[in-house]
Amino acid sequence: MKVNKLNVLSNVKVSDRYWHIKLDATSIKDSIEPGQFFNIKCGENDLPFLRRPFSIYRINKEEKTIEFLYLVKGKGTIRLTDVVAGEEVDVFGPLGIGFTLKPEWDTILLLARGVGIATLAALAQEAAEKNIKCIAILSARSNNDLLAAETLQGFGARVYKVTEEDGTSDVEDVKQLVVQLLTDYDIKAAFTCGSKRLSKLMQNAAETHHIPAQIALEEHMGCAMGVCYACVCDIREENGISSVRVCKEGPVFDLEKVVLG
Ligand SMILES: Cc1cc2nc3c(=O)[nH]c(=O)nc-3n(C[C@H](O)[C@H](O)[C@H](O)COP(=O)(O)OP(=O)(O)OC[C@H]3O[C@@H](n4cnc5c(N)ncnc54)[C@H](O)[C@@H]3O)c2cc1C
Incomplete structure (x- = not known):
């Protein structure tokens, strides 16, 4: 499992609606790619019960820190603002498929x-x-x-x-x-x-x-592990439309294939 308790280095309000959290990622051994996300437990005592997904915002390989920028929206993100430097947060990840950046794309x-x-x-x-x-x-x-x-x-x-x-x-x-x-x-x-x-x-x-x-893609997620199918979206394949899980097959997809509705 990729569950880690990471030390909070800072968690600060950066504008009217946004907060920024910086975590010590020393214990994360997997490489982290842009477009991947972490499913973060936002409060103690299983409240809220479901973790919340956040994309990686900044990765500092030398410092071994990761950062997230989050919009304060509802129960989960409000609880996340209570976390202070020195405490730990429970993060699950890195998850999903990130962006592909080919060198020939100058x-x-x-x-x-x-x-x-x-x-x-x-x-x-x-x-x-x-x-x-x-x-x-x-x-x-x-x-x-x-x-x-x-x-x-x-x-x-x-x-x-x-x-x-x-x-x-x-x-x-x-x-x-x-x-x-x-x-x-x-x-x-x-x-x-x-x-x-x-x-x-x-x-x-x-x-x-x-x-x-x-x-x-951003969809409401339940498990973020590909089990619950809460986050499916439609993709155009050669032989028709198929449903894929944003958490597992995504969240990054070729844009031409995504059915945007
Ligand atoms: C891959 C990904 C990356 C993201 N990255 C960022 C980011 O970098 N920064 C950022 O600010 N936001 C990001 N988001 C959005 C962020 O996850 C939501 O804003 C956050 O979950 C809101 O949580 P809340 O409790 O504050 O809000 P609320 O709206 O109160 O709660 C939202 C939660 O309700 C539950 N829920 C509601 N409807 C459903 C449903 N139909 N099926 C299953 N569960 C449901 C889910 O647990 C959901 O996470 C990302 C979302 C995804 C999917």
């Missing part, structure tokens, strides 16, 4: 919204390590929710911010931006997370521009 486009930005930040980190140029469109309700933008810029990514607050996040506006960037930067592959509408947009744009694209 320039990539990221399109993320909301908590999806946290998921793609780890990919921007890997791109920087592999000298792959990263262009990122980050979408959120407000500028206050775009705190991970600085993290991506720190990895050398060229960041374009769109928000409801600024009136720049309409799907049509983002579509125009995507098409412009695909052309301007000679993008070789695209990656998306956090919004079905934007993912559909990216799916169409990737098909039109003949580039590969991947998506990290």
